[in-house]
Amino acid sequence: MEYFIQQLINGISVGSIYALIALGYTMVYGIIKLINFAHGDVFMVGSFIGLFSARYLASVGLPPVIVLIISLIISMTVSALLGISIERLAYKPLRKASRIAVLITAIGVSFFLEYSGVFVLGPQAKGFPEILNKKQYQLFGSSVQVDSNQIMILVTTVILMIILQYIVHRTKIGKAMRAVSYDMEAARLMGINVDRTISATFAIGSALAAAAGVIFGMTYNSVDPMMGVLPGLKAFVAAVLGGIGSVPGALVGGLLLGTVETEISSLGYSSWRDGVAFAVLILILIFKPSGLFGKNVREKV
Amino acid sequence: MKKLKLNKSFWFGIVFSLILYGIIRVLLTTGVLDDVAESTLILVCINVMLAVSLNLINGITGQFSIGHAGFMSIGAYVSAILTLNFDVPLVFALLIAGLVAALFGVLIGIPTLRLNGDYLAIATLGFGEIIRIVLLNTEYVGGASGLSGIPAETTWTIMFFFTLLTIVVINNFIRSSHGRACIAIRENEIAAEAMGINTTLYKVIAFSLGALFAGIAGGLSAHKFYVINPGSFNFLKSFEILVMVVLGGLGSTAGSILGAIVLTLLFTALQNTPELRMIIYSVILILMMIFRPKGLLGSTGLSFMKFGKKEAKPDDVISESSSS
Numbered sequence: 001m002e003y004f005i006q007q008l009i010n011g012i013s014v015g016s017i018y019a020l021i022a023l024g025y026t027m028v029y030g031i032i033k034l035i036n037f038a039h040g041d042v043f044m045v046g047s048f049i050g051l052f053s054a055r056y057l058a059s060v061g062l063p064p065v066i067v068l069i070i071s072l073i074i075s076m077t078v079s080a081l082l083g084i085s086i087e088r089l090a091y092k093p094l095r096k097a098s099r100i101a102v103l104i105t106a107i108g109v110s111f112f113l114e115y116s117g118v119f120v121l122g123p124q125a126k127g128f129p130e131i132l133n134k135k136q137y138q139l140f141g142s143s144v145q146v147d148s149n150q151i152m153i154l155v156t157t158v159i160l161m162i163i164l165q166y167i168v169h170r171t172k173i174g175k176a177m178r179a180v181s182y183d184m185e186a187a188r189l190m191g192i193n194v195d196r197t198i199s200a201t202f203a204i205g206s207a208l209a210a211a212a213g214v215i216f217g218m219t220y221n222s223v224d225p226m227m228g229v230l231p232g233l234k235a236f237v238a239a240v241l242g243g244i245g246s247v248p249g250a251l252v253g254g255l256l257l258g259t260v261e262t263e264i265s266s267l268g269y270s271s272w273r274d275g276v277a278f279a280v281l282i283l284i285l286i287f288k289p290s291g292l293f294g295k296n297v298r299e300k301v
Numbered sequence: 302m303k304k305l306k307l308n309k310s311f312w313f314g315i316v317f318s319l320i321l322y323g324i325i326r327v328l329l330t331t332g333v334l335d336d337v338a339e340s341t342l343i344l345v346c347i348n349v350m351l352a353v354s355l356n357l358i359n360g361i362t363g364q365f366s367i368g369h370a371g372f373m374s375i376g377a378y379v380s381a382i383l384t385l386n387f388d389v390p391l392v393f394a395l396l397i398a399g400l401v402a403a404l405f406g407v408l409i410g411i412p413t414l415r416l417n418g419d420y421l422a423i424a425t426l427g428f429g430e431i432i433r434i435v436l437l438n439t440e441y442v443g444g445a446s447g448l449s450g451i452p453a454e455t456t457w458t459i460m461f462f463f464t465l466l467t468i469v470v471i472n473n474f475i476r477s478s479h480g481r482a483c484i485a486i487r488e489n490e491i492a493a494e495a496m497g498i499n500t501t502l503y504k505v506i507a508f509s510l511g512a513l514f515a516g517i518a519g520g521l522s523a524h525k526f527y528v529i530n531p532g533s534f535n536f537l538k539s540f541e542i543l544v545m546v547v548l549g550g551l552g553s554t555a556g557s558i559l560g561a562i563v564l565t566l567l568f569t570a571l572q573n574t575p576e577l578r579m580i581i582y583s584v585i586l587i588l589m590m591i592f593r594p595k596g597l598l599g600s601t602g603l604s605f606m607k608f609g610k611k612e613a614k615p616d617d618v619i620s621e622s623s624s625s
Contacts, residue, residue: 108586
């Protein structure tokens with residue numbers, strides 16, 4: 001039982017990373033119906049920016065918590081700008097094109113980011129600096145352990161979720177985002193600047209992915225230009241699992257997928273882990289394609 | 302009268318390709334084209350097979366599949382095991398491999414083809430990855446290291462005739478009443494159903510026919526490159542095929558052929574600059590989609606037919622009137 005709880009805790013920290021990436025997928029899909037395959041690579045870029053700023057700030061001699069916060073902010077800001085530029089340069093000219101054309105462009109952008117990364121940084125994995133010293137804590141006198149990193153992940157994720165909830169439900173731009181995802185044409189007629197809203201969505205999604213990238217780097221201590229591919233794909237699975245287009249769905253889907261994966265590997269089937277993620281995806285698609293939190297849309301003639 | 306005309310252009314296409322085959326055969330035997338050129342030609346043909354078969358699923362039937370590499374890997378593994386462990390002649394091994402892949406097409410198609418649009422795309426992507434992971438975990442087929450020492454029996458002659466077979470079968474299928482049914486499904490599934498078309502049946506037929514030829518293509522590529530492992534059939538390979546189809550013009554067989562030729566040659570030409578290769582490739586992809594989202598032959602491209610590339614004329618006309 002304690003072993004199970006231990007794995008559950010580990011699963012939640014992996015799941016938080018998936019959830020943060022999945023939010024970007026789900027928000028972009030909700031608003032322009034695009035599977036943004038480049039999102040996993042924005043996560044990679046965010047991780048590298050976090051790495052470089054953390055290295056620099058640590059060499060200046062700032063305290064660890066400040067280093068973490070500042071590198072998170074730098075990485076999120078730069079990635080948000082990257083997200084906006086990707087949208088402006090690659091997706092905006094295709095607003096009226098067929099969806100498959102946009103999808104191919106997204107794949108192109110994804111390749112571009114990956115191989116530019118390989119070209120500039122080299123294909124080798126780089127060590128991520130240990131920003132916070134890892135400390136182990138015992139939970140309730142039992143043998144269940146939590147380390148400081150996992151607490152940091154949970155705290156960061158929760159803070160970001162609260163900020164996101166606030167933006168989506170309490171601000172003007174959040175209202176605009178909900179309106180555009182509900183009906184783009186009607187929103188435009190109501191005087192909402194649709195292009196700016198879409199840019200804002202990309203910015204928020206990319207910033208969350210960058211935060212996930214920094215967290216990922218701190219957890220696994222190793223980043224490379226291809227690291228975005230598999231987490232990106234699995235985060236997408238998480239988004240579908242929760243119901244694509246739904247913000248709470250992405251969170252729940254990410255946590256669920258992370259937990260299931262960790263439990264599967266802890267049972268000794270770690271080489272089947274990726275397969276399980278996709279099997280879950282297919283079961284969900286066959287039995288409840290709208291996901292756990294998705295709305296069921298009936299097709300009309 | 303019209304039928305006669307189509308037949309004429311059909312035979313013209315066949316004769317033209319046979320002449321093309323003959324010329325290349327002579328150039329190969331006389332040594333004007335070296336081994337590298339032969340490998341490139343075979344690679345082009347493999348990709349043509351993959352692109353044309355994926356176009357049947359994505360472009361003609363309108364079912365968005367990105368799991369084509371999965372079928373390719375099934376074909377590659379089945380044929381490799383047959384030739385390695387059971388000494389089956391290559392051609393039979395390929396046919397069996399194709400049939401097994403088609404069977405998987407039916408098995409995967411029946412549950413997933415109820416989904417539509419993006420969901421189908423994700424499901425096929427998922428199935429492609431599951432096939433890869435199952436292969437990765439199966440000791441009999443070598444696990445992560447895969448199979449090696451596969452006899453390199455794919456020659457230009459075998460490759461050419463299988464490619465021709467693929468194009469002829471798929472193109473004739475598209476022009477038959479079954480193909481019309483598939484096009485009707487692409488245009489409007491509900492309307493097609495109302496007209497009495499068994500949409501599930503035709504979707505599964507198109508899906509498994511595409512899988513059949515993808516399997517054969519996988520087998521041919523396994524017998525060309527000696528080694529296969531699960532890593533070479535991941536979703537990037539599926540994307541590569543998809544990109545060929547879309548770049549050439551979705552729904553146009555001639556477009557798929559052209560897309561496969563152009564991209565394979567581009568890829569080979571950039572081989573000397575491996576770091577920059579993918580960057581250039583991706584930039585071309587993005588610019589192409591921005592400035593010509595319908596692909597190379599998406600709406601025009603009839604002039605290309607004059608050179609006799611297997612008269613894909615009818616579907617070009619269709620894709621012109623429909624792609625909106």
